Amino acid sequence: MYAFYSLLVYIFYSVFKKEEEAALEEEGPGGATAGEPGHVSMETGSRRRNGHTPSSRRRGCGRQSDSGSSSSDSDGLSLSEEDEGGDEEPGLIASTPLAAFLSFKQEAEKRRVSHVPLETGGKVAESPLVAVMSHLLSFLEQYSHLQQMQKQAEQYRMQLRRHRVQHRRQVKALRASYRQRLRDKSTVIDSLEEAIAQQHSPLLETEGECGAVPGAQGGLHKLVESLCGLQGERSQLRGELRSLHTQLEQKDQDRHSRVQAYQQQIDELKHCIKEREEELARLRAESGVTDSEKRVLCLSAENESLKQSLSVTQGLLQQLSVIPSQSSSMLIKENETLRSRVQQLENSLQQRGEQLSLLERRSEQAEWRRGEELRRREERLRELKLELDKERGKEPLVKYVTQTVEVESPSTLRQLAEAKERNEQLAEKLSNHNDKCRELEDLLRHSDKVTANLRHKIAAYEVEIGKLRDELLKEIGHLEERKDEAVKAAAECSEQHLHNLQEQFTGLQQRLAALPPTLRSMKTDYASLRSQVRNFSDFYGAAVSEAKKQLTAVINEMSEANKDLLEKYRKEVALRRKYHEQLVELKGNIRVLCRVKPVLKEDQQDEGQAVVVTTDPNNESALTVMSKGKGRTFELDKVFHPQATQEEVFQEIEPLVTSCIDGYHVCIFAYGQTGSGKTYTMEGSVENPGINQRALKHLFSEIEDRKDMWSYSISVSSVEIYNEVLRDLLSKDGERLDIKLNPDGTGQLHVPGLRVIEVRSFQHIKKILAIARKNRITFGTQMNQHSSRSHALLTITVLGTDLASGAKTTGKLNLVDLAGSERVWKSGAEGERLKEAQNINRSLLALGDVIQALRGRQTHIPFRNSRLTYLLQDSLGKGNKTAMVVQISSLESNVGETMCSLKFAQRVCKVELGPAARKIETAGQCENFS
Numbered sequence: 001m002y003a004f005y006s007l008l009v010y011i012f013y014s015v016f017k018k019e020e021e022a023a024l025e026e027e028g029p030g031g032a033t034a035g036e037p038g039h040v041s042m043e044t045g046s047r048r049r050n051g052h053t054p055s056s057r058r059r060g061c062g063r064q065s066d067s068g069s070s071s072s073d074s075d076g077l078s079l080s081e082e083d084e085g086g087d088e089e090p091g092l093i094a095s096t097p098l099a100a101f102l103s104f105k106q107e108a109e110k111r112r113v114s115h116v117p118l119e120t121g122g123k124v125a126e127s128p129l130v131a132v133m134s135h136l137l138s139f140l141e142q143y144s145h146l147q148q149m150q151k152q153a154e155q156y157r158m159q160l161r162r163h164r165v166q167h168r169r170q171v172k173a174l175r176a177s178y179r180q181r182l183r184d185k186s187t188v189i190d191s192l193e194e195a196i197a198q199q200h201s202p203l204l205e206t207e208g209e210c211g212a213v214p215g216a217q218g219g220l221h222k223l224v225e226s227l228c229g230l231q232g233e234r235s236q237l238r239g240e241l242r243s244l245h246t247q248l249e250q251k252d253q254d255r256h257s258r259v260q261a262y263q264q265q266i267d268e269l270k271h272c273i274k275e276r277e278e279e280l281a282r283l284r285a286e287s288g289v290t291d292s293e294k295r296v297l298c299l300s301a302e303n304e305s306l307k308q309s310l311s312v313t314q315g316l317l318q319q320l321s322v323i324p325s326q327s328s329s330m331l332i333k334e335n336e337t338l339r340s341r342v343q344q345l346e347n348s349l350q351q352r353g354e355q356l357s358l359l360e361r362r363s364e365q366a367e368w369r370r371g372e373e374l375r376r377r378e379e380r381l382r383e384l385k386l387e388l389d390k391e392r393g394k395e396p397l398v399k400y401v402t403q404t405v406e407v408e409s410p411s412t413l414r415q416l417a418e419a420k421e422r423n424e425q426l427a428e429k430l431s432n433h434n435d436k437c438r439e440l441e442d443l444l445r446h447s448d449k450v451t452a453n454l455r456h457k458i459a460a461y462e463v464e465i466g467k468l469r470d471e472l473l474k475e476i477g478h479l480e481e482r483k484d485e486a487v488k489a490a491a492e493c494s495e496q497h498l499h500n501l502q503e504q505f506t507g508l509q510q511r512l513a514a515l516p517p518t519l520r521s522m523k524t525d526y527a528s529l530r531s532q533v534r535n536f537s538d539f540y541g542a543a544v545s546e547a548k549k550q551l552t553a554v555i556n557e558m559s560e561a562n563k564d565l566l567e568k569y570r571k572e573v574a575l576r577r578k579y580h581e582q583l584v585e586l587k588g589n590i591r592v593l594c595r596v597k598p599v600l601k602e603d604q605q606d607e608g609q610a611v612v613v614t615t616d617p618n619n620e621s622a623l624t625v626m627s628k629g630k631g632r633t634f635e636l637d638k639v640f641h642p643q644a645t646q647e648e649v650f651q652e653i654e655p656l657v658t659s660c661i662d663g664y665h666v667c668i669f670a671y672g673q674t675g676s677g678k679t680y681t682m683e684g685s686v687e688n689p690g691i692n693q694r695a696l697k698h699l700f701s702e703i704e705d706r707k708d709m710w711s712y713s714i715s716v717s718s719v720e721i722y723n724e725v726l727r728d729l730l731s732k733d734g735e736r737l738d739i740k741l742n743p744d745g746t747g748q749l750h751v752p753g754l755r756v757i758e759v760r761s762f763q764h765i766k767k768i769l770a771i772a773r774k775n776r777i778t779f780g781t782q783m784n785q786h787s788s789r790s791h792a793l794l795t796i797t798v799l800g801t802d803l804a805s806g807a808k809t810t811g812k813l814n815l816v817d818l819a820g821s822e823r824v825w826k827s828g829a830e831g832e833r834l835k836e837a838q839n840i841n842r843s844l845l846a847l848g849d850v851i852q853a854l855r856g857r858q859t860h861i862p863f864r865n866s867r868l869t870y871l872l873q874d875s876l877g878k879g880n881k882t883a884m885v886v887q888i889s890s891l892e893s894n895v896g897e898t899m900c901s902l903k904f905a906q907r908v909c910k911v912e913l914g915p916a917a918r919k920i921e922t923a924g925q926c927e928n929f930s
């Protein structure tokens, strides 16, 4: 049995040995690596056999692990790789076949031995095979411990290797930084040496000259300044050296602490190895097995190798510790040399400073001596001069002095001469400077005088300005007083005149009532009164124009910014308008004028034709017509004799035109038989324009006068009524127009499609009037070569805006050139002309009906009986202003038509239109002011 078991053990040992050798071969000379399955498998078997738990066994090895981790912690390195290798062991141990087999056989042997007592009388004796196997297992356990130890040693080796590499890197970086700093310091020191060398040569030169040179003081100052700079640099270098020294000490401390940590680790390893050796010796004594001893010897050899590696590690550590110490010692040496050099430099600089101070003292002494010598020589010269003056009388002193001085010291003489020259130059500069100062003082005094004069002048001017201002204010007050007086005088005068007139009128009326026999003389008085009334307009116009002139003069004198005056002017204008309205009302809102056509050659069919119309030069409102042997006098508002000019006619119309600007509706029409001069009066000729053109001219001039207070726009339209058909005279197509009520609800009439042209200048209106004239229908008749066969209306609309209040006015001026009434048998009209004549007469009859209705103050005015009256509705009715110019012929052949026209005119004279209404729109409302 023993032989069998021995053979079995030998076989297993051989197998084990082979595995071990293979493992050793794989490990190589460095020893076993962590996590080898063959090594650790035995541990599992021993654990099962001895009842050791993995945790208890781990506790047994814990000291090494703890020490290892502590060492690694001290170095700040991680051991995670080694820990992971340890964790892999349990799995590998369980799969080892040898340990499993041994433990299985050991258990089987124990069971077999436990059955033997039953057969041998109950005696239990341990089998030698079991003992051997237990020894083997314990050996294997020890072996696994050793393997672990080797693994730990390997880990330490790795750690040392890493630390060594890190340490080398740190040392390398330190060396590089120290070398760089040393280079910097050497550069600084070189520059310092150069500076000192540069300063050294002037010092030597200065020393050589030893105060003989007068400019040595400046060089000394420069040297002192450079010394101060060098001292500053030296203190800076000292500070840098101190900081370097502090850094070196810090590095040394770090290095010592690391070396101590490594040394501690090594001691711990040594201690572990020592324990293992003791344990091996104990095992050897216990087992006494030859093979086990061999194995122990092998392990001892491995321990030796471990020791060697440890010693190598220690040597490396010592080297590592030596290298920084060498570098630091080198730095310290270099610092020492630097310090010594800086010290040397300081010493040399100090020496130079002492030398310089010595030189300064010497130079001062030399300077003082030279000054003393000069003074002494000057005194001697003066003495000599005095003696010579006494002894030789007039002999030239300069020659003697020069000779004396040349004999004694030529260089001193030169210096004296130079000093004298400098003194002379300085004296000259001083005198120049004094001259300039005096000039400046003179200039200053002059400027003061000029300033004072200017101030006096300014004060005088201010006084004068004050006086002028007072005078101006007085003048303004005076002008205002004058203006007020003028206005008052005009108003009083007009009122007085009116009063007188009224008194005369009432007196006359009384006389007429009381004294019928004296009627004729009263009529004469009445006529004279009327002429006075007519003259009143001239008088009033002159007064108004005078006031206007005065106002214009006042305005020109005053500044435009004088708002008070402007306001007064505004009031004056309003007053003027008021007087104007009173005048127009006095004259009557419907006025009838009569113009007698001069006798033209073409009108006289036979030369013996008599003139039956006579005017009274003393009575401008009456004319007498001789008809059928009887004279009949017609009283109208104004009678223009045949020689009356276009301007005179317009003068009578002008107030009405002005009313149009003020916002009134005005109608001026010419009435009369054909060929009596209606068109001539209204349109006139190119060289002698009539009312139309003059009215527009007057409008533009009046607007220009009022432009400061009002803004106006003028628009015109022109139509003709031919055979009761309305046509636009400003349109080429001659479209038939109609008269309709304005859809805006104002009750006004309007003509849809009528061309209305806004006129911006007088030249523009001329062209428009020419177009209208051209488009009007005219034909030649027996009575007129260019008879107008239609009624022509020129409507001028004036829109005004008060710039101050924003009030708007709408004035309308209807200038109507009626077609001529004619007797058909007389004019020879037939056919179309006859029809025209009938239409003309019909429309004139309708006009007469309207006049008759207005005169009779009828409630219904038949405006719609003809196109003419319908179109003139808003200008012929109440509240408007109307003027009719009755054109008559003075020839006997036309006496019938003349009588008819004058009778119609007298009817019109009796029409009362009532007070005129002004069309003004304030705050968006249209108001009629009567």
Ligand SMILES: Nc1ncnc2c1ncn2[C@@H]1O[C@H](COP(=O)(O)OP(=O)(O)OP(=O)(O)O)[C@@H](O)[C@H]1O
Binding pocket: 596, 597, 598, 600, 642, 672, 673, 674, 675, 676, 677, 678, 679, 680, 681, 784, 786, 787, 788, 789, 818, 819, 820, 821, 887
């Ligand atoms: N005051 C005057 N001075 C000079 N010539 C005049 C005057 N009045 C009219 N005539 C001339 O008499 C002629 C006829 O005048 P005008 O055509 O104006 O008459 P009328 O009343 O318009 O005629 P109709 O009604 O037929 O048109 C014209 O040649 C015109 O120049």
